[in-house]
Structure formats: C-alpha cells, structure tokens
Amino acid sequence: MKCSFCKSKIENGRGKILVKNDGKIIYFCSSKCEKNMIKLGRNPRNVKWIKKQKK
Ligand SMILES: [Zn+2]
Structure with missing residues (x-):
C-alpha cells in the first residue's frame, strides 16, 4: 500500500x-x-519534502 x-x-x-x-x-x-493532509490541507504537489517518484 x-x-x-x-x-x-x-x-x-x-x-x-x-x-x-x-x-x-x-x-x-x-x-x-x-498532519500535512488533514490539518494543513496541503496539496502534495506543493510540498517540497516529497521527492518525485521514479517509475
Ligand atoms: Zn507519506
């Protein structure tokens, strides 16, 4: 998952x-x-610490 x-x-x-x-x-x-999703309601695209996944 x-x-x-x-x-x-x-x-x-x-x-x-x-x-x-x-x-x-x-x-x-x-x-x-x-926290980011629920409390801050952030869009993952706008979050710098998420690395782009390679396919
Ligand atoms: Zn995560």
Whole structure:
C-alpha cells in the first residue's frame, strides 16, 4: 500500500489508516503526512519534502 499523501510505500504494520466519513480510506506513512493532509490541507504537489517518484 502507498501513502496517500507522499505516495511512498508503506510496509505492513506501519503507517496509519484513516477512514473518512464518505468511506474513503486514506493511508499515511507517517504522522507527518497525516498532519500535512488533514490539518494543513496541503496539496502534495506543493510540498517540497516529497521527492518525485521514479517509475
Ligand atoms: Zn507519506
């Protein structure tokens, strides 16, 4: 599974899972990502510390 914010891989047993009111499930690799998305409402594109993923 992948972090819904920074798109990095999350290993089993790690990270956080959040279920929204509308039934969407969001995964976070860290509380840092959770904070940024939930509290700050940031768009991942605008966050400098996220490295662009290579395909
Ligand atoms: Zn993340």
